Amino acid sequence: MKEIACLTGVELLMDYLEGVLPTDVHAALEAHVAGCARCAAFVASYCATPRILREATAATLPDDVEASLKDFVQRLLQKRSKS
Amino acid sequence: MSTNVSTSEPSDEMLAARAAAGDDSAFEAIVERFQARVFRLACRLTTETDAPDVLQETFLQAYRHLSSFRGESQFGTWLYRIATNAALMHRRTSARRPSEPLDAFLPRFDDHGKHTGTPAELQVATRADELLDRQFLADKAREVLARLPDIYRDAFVLKDLEELSTADVASALEIEPAAVRQRVHRARLMLRGYLSDLAGVK
Numbered sequence: 001m002k003e004i005a006c007l008t009g010v011e012l013l014m015d016y017l018e019g020v021l022p023t024d025v026h027a028a029l030e031a032h033v034a035g036c037a038r039c040a041a042f043v044a045s046y047c048a049t050p051r052i053l054r055e056a057t058a059a060t061l062p063d064d065v066e067a068s069l070k071d072f073v074q075r076l077l078q079k080r081s082k083s
Numbered sequence: 084m085s086t087n088v089s090t091s092e093p094s095d096e097m098l099a100a101r102a103a104a105g106d107d108s109a110f111e112a113i114v115e116r117f118q119a120r121v122f123r124l125a126c127r128l129t130t131e132t133d134a135p136d137v138l139q140e141t142f143l144q145a146y147r148h149l150s151s152f153r154g155e156s157q158f159g160t161w162l163y164r165i166a167t168n169a170a171l172m173h174r175r176t177s178a179r180r181p182s183e184p185l186d187a188f189l190p191r192f193d194d195h196g197k198h199t200g201t202p203a204e205l206q207v208a209t210r211a212d213e214l215l216d217r218q219f220l221a222d223k224a225r226e227v228l229a230r231l232p233d234i235y236r237d238a239f240v241l242k243d244l245e246e247l248s249t250a251d252v253a254s255a256l257e258i259e260p261a262a263v264r265q266r267v268h269r270a271r272l273m274l275r276g277y278l279s280d281l282a283g284v285k
Contacts (some may be wrong), residue, residue: 004095005196006115006190006196006197006198007192007196007197008196010190012177013104013268014264014265014267014268014271015264017242018249018264020264035156036199037202038197038202038205039198039199040197040283041202041203041204041205041206042190042198042205042206044206044208044209045205045206045208045209045275045279046272046275046280048208048209048211048273049109049208049219049243049274049275049278050239050243050244050271051280052208052211052212052220052224052273052278053243053244054244054246055212055214055244056217056220056223056225057126057127057221057222057224057228057244058121059122059123059126059131059134060119060123060194061118061119061129062199063122063123065134065135065138067124068117068135069118069135069138069142070114070140071143072139072142072143073110073114074240076142076143077107077110077111078108
């Protein structure tokens with residue numbers, strides 16, 4: 001495959017990371033990123049995005065919500081044992 | 084979504100089989116084991132206000148349909164599918180601000196298809212969590228997830244935040260794996276640009 005531009009590289013990035021690109025396209029993208037500081041920087045930030053948002057949105061279960069769920073489940077189980 | 088349990092504890096699948104056979108303590112153990120993760124998923128797909136309802140609905144539906152769990156997938160994957168459906172149903176029935184495209188945060192290129200930003204500018208999102216206050220970032224992250232169009236949000240949450248496989252996301256959302264990749268990619272591009280913007284680079 002001929003050389004690719006940054007724009008094409010970005011379009012192919014997800015499929016590249018998932019390993020579903022044809023071998024020649026995969027190699028062409030790797031060659032482009034290896035020689036392009038902008039794309040190397042872009043790929044680093046693209047790959048970091050899920051982790052940063054995963055950590056930032058990791059809600060913890062509040063005690064009152066846990067207690068309500070416990071009551072709800074108890075009522076559910078009691079209903080079955082009565083029926 | 085599988086759980087790492089020590090060998091002395093029953094597997095998720097064993098608990099599910101016992102619960103389906105009428106063992107209440109097994110169902111309680113399932114709830115205990117998965118409640119935090121289901122709540123976290125519900126927050127990401129809906130809001131913290133709506134998440135408690137989604138949590139209860141998920142375990143209600145799981146309880147009602149335990150006998151239909153055949154062990155063809157991991158129990159956690161099966162439960163996640165129920166939780167996802169519960170969250171999406173809840174979202175459909177609740178008043179919600181419409182999502183808005185985040186196209187302004189997509190990467191930019193010149194006429195030759197070359198990035199317009201410098202390497203330093205293009206990399207800054209990598210350090211968004213170091214550069215920004217933790218609470219500020221958490222607030223903004225929740226806000227931007229809600230702004231994402233639903234089709235991108237759902238795929239991104241399941242694939243990138245909950246770390247399901249592409250095949251499991253495709254199954255949960257009833258779309259093709261190629262569509263999962265396309266939607267997650269689009270979400271990552273917009274969110275990456277959003278993080279860059281937050282960290283100070285347009």
